[in-house]
Amino acid sequence: MSMFCYQCQEAAGGKGCTIKGVCGKTADIAKTQDLLIYITKGITIYNIKARELGIANKEADKFIVESLFATITNANFDNENLTERVKNGLQLRREIKEELVKAGAKIESTENTNWVSKLLKFAGIQGKEEEKLHDAAVWMADNADGFKKKAETVGILATENEDVRSLRELLTYGLKGMAAYLHHANNLGYDEEAIHAFMQKALASTLNDSLSGDDLTALVLECGKYGVDVMALLDKANTSTYGNPEITKVNIGVKNNPGILISGHDLKDLEELLKQTEGTGVDIYTHSEMLPAHYYPAFKTYKHFVGNYGNAWWKQDKEFESFNGPILMTTNCIVPPKSSYKDRLYTTGATGFQGVKHIEQGKDGKKDFSQIIEQAKQCKSPVEIENGEIVGGFAHNQVLALADKVVEAVKSGAIKRFFVMAGCDGRMKSRNYYTDFAKALPKDAVILTAGCAKYKYNKLELGDIGGIPRVLDAGQCNDSYSLAVIALKLKEVFGLEDINELPISYNIAWYEQKAVIVLLALLHLGVKNIHLGPTLPAFLSPNVVNVLVENFGIGGITNVEDDIKMFMGE
Known part of the structure; x- marks a missing residue:
């Protein structure tokens, strides 16, 4: 088979995609994603030890979250971007390893020499001790051929026992979901160390062949506990920043101004876009999972935030055509774009698609959407596909x-x-x-x-x-x-x-x-x-x-x- 992926509900034949993903990803992309997850697991091995020493690498925390998020279904179809992430992961792993060595060298002057010895062995710097580390922590390559060859061996089916494989993947997919929510909370300045610690412990555990089915089941259930925690964290981030959602009637028609359509889930991206389009004559519309942004009081102050366009993510191939203006994808739920609107599609964050313009975050932590805004000014206003209003805003505070x-x-x-x-x-x-x-x-x-x-x-x-x-x-x-x-x-x-x-x-x-x-x-x-x-x-x-x-x-x-x-x- 060319690939194997069964992480989403549309797995081919209810069993798994083996030639090309139903989502649209190619075999090459699927394998690069497998390799990225493998390298990410290797990073957790080092960062867990670093966390024990009080020197956990925050860049590693961020990388792990973004790597998990980038491999969610319909998030990133850009193989060059994913390959670059693999390269960055290998470099990051090396840096954390060096930090561990430095920590060991510092403590060497104390009497705790046995502990230091163990640390140095863990870091893989004493002869053949490195061989005792899992391959995910030590494998290296620096070229595309090396990456491709390794990717063939580290996919889902590398775990032969069906039940162990099932539990490992269930745990990994739960962690991918957690990563998505943690990413959004982090974008708003909210974080929780315990969530990172669990995610990394759980990821590393999927490499441990000594764990029983009961051990893995316990980790899966523990993942649910941290799932509640991460959703509570994001709820706090969203409501503290933008207010509690309230009952709201949302316009589903259009106005005569040119518009920008924002899809995905990230409220911080929406906030920055609204600020940068204020007074430009460009209206902002939400699509799919961005609809609930209309329920937050903070966004209601923007007069050019005019409504929701279209329906769920899978209809975008038709609705993006009729929208006429640029579309910003902030998270997963990308459908391979048609040529009729591909030049109007932009990605940001963990998302990507080969040949589609990507908006990076600046060193100041902000994103420059001026390119999208300028293109919007040259576009026709959206074609109306429905009209009226829908009601929402029944989050827990309102209910x-x-x-x-x-x-x-x-x-x-x-x-x-x-x-x-x-x-x-x-x-x-x-x-x-x-x-x-x-x-x-x-x-x-x-x-x-x-x-x-x-x-x-x-x-x-x-x-x-x-x-x-x-x-x-x-x-x-x-x-x-x-x-x-x-x-x-x-x-x-x-x-x-x-x-x-x-x-x-x-x-x-x-x-x-x-x-x-x-x-x-x-x-x-x-x-x-x-x-x-x-x-x-x-x-x-x-x-x-x-x-x-x-x-x-x-x-x-x-x-x-x-x-x-x-x-x-x-």
């Missing part, structure tokens, strides 16, 4: 402000059940299940959503219950944290011992690795009987699936009618 009203509706029987339908949207026709499911729900049911899965039903006329909309959109995929906070608050209000006693069902659509960390976070919080669709992950071996079913009640979906009966206990 808790309505808690009395919600509780009363539950107590009176006006609301019989909540359905958490968070997660991702995607191209497969089977995902129309979620539109049909939303339409078929009893009128006394309320949908709690976050992520781009909402585009399957957020424009339906589903009405309200006593003024409470039947679709409550908490925001982006990371805002699934809000849904957990709401559930925990309701548990407290109703005086329940177990979160699973609440009238809440979980019917979650997944696509990529951020959905994986959301799932692990929910498991950590004790949520059971979560149903995933449209298919269960290909990276879960039959034995791992059995563990999840037996311990957490994880299930799939069947058809709308039978699933609603099952959820409603009929």
Whole structure:
């Protein structure tokens, strides 16, 4: 096979992509991503030891987060960029190793010579001791042929035992999701040392052949704990910087000015773009997962922040054409662009695509979007593809402000059940299940959503219950944290011992690795009987699936009618 990847829901045949990724990545890109993750794991070996000595390398922390993020599905299709990241990783690994040696040399004057000896051996500078380190910590090459040859040997299938492979990949994909959220928090100046420490411990553990299935399972569940922590950190970063989301009507039509469309998830990029376009005559529109930016008070002060254009990420090949202006991709969810708009597409951060202009961060920590703005001024205004408004902004602070009203509706029987339908949207026709499911729900049911899965039903006329909309959109995929906070608050209000006693069902659509960390976070919080669709992950071996079913009640979906009966206990 030319490659092997099964990290997303669209894995070919429900098993894995072996010739070219359904996402569009080539075999060369897939292999370079495998090599980048391998080198990143090697860096963790050194940085874990450096952290123990109080000399953890912050550049390493950043590199590890960005490498994990760059290999998320639909994030980076630029093989040159990925190869450069591999080169930078090898250089960084060397630098950390040298720091360890220096630390050992400093301590050599103390009486703790045995400890120093161990340190020097760990750093690989005493004869053949380096051979005892994992290959990921010592392998070197300095040319494309060397990289290509190594990449052939370090992919997913290098782990032969199916169950060990499944658990290692489940853990790695959870870490990729964590990295995405930590990246956004870091961009706003928020960080947490414990999250970096866990991520690096967990990554290094995927190289340890002595760990049992139980050991790896424990790490996967621990990953869920840190998943909650990282989403809480990002929630704090977003709300402290831009205010708490509030109920908002978002325009989905267009105006006559030229515009820039911003997609992805990064609010800091949006803030900088809004500041730089103020007074230029260029309007700013959100796309897909950037829709929830409209819910934050800080962004409402910008008069040229006019609305949301289009739908979920997978429709961009058509919607980017009709938008007419430049498009800025701030994170993953890139579809290989058509030639009709490729010259209007820009990437930034961990994202990339061969032949597409990339906006780097300056030494001052800011990004210069002037090139995009100047191009926008020369473009026609967007073609209107729909009009009207959609309502969102039901993050935890806003819903808790309505808690009395919600509780009363539950107590009176006006609301019989909540359905958490968070997660991702995607191209497969089977995902129309979620539109049909939303339409078929009893009128006394309320949908709690976050992520781009909402585009399957957020424009339906589903009405309200006593003024409470039947679709409550908490925001982006990371805002699934809000849904957990709401559930925990309701548990407290109703005086329940177990979160699973609440009238809440979980019917979650997944696509990529951020959905994986959301799932692990929910498991950590004790949520059971979560149903995933449209298919269960290909990276879960039959034995791992059995563990999840037996311990957490994880299930799939069947058809709308039978699933609603099952959820409603009929």
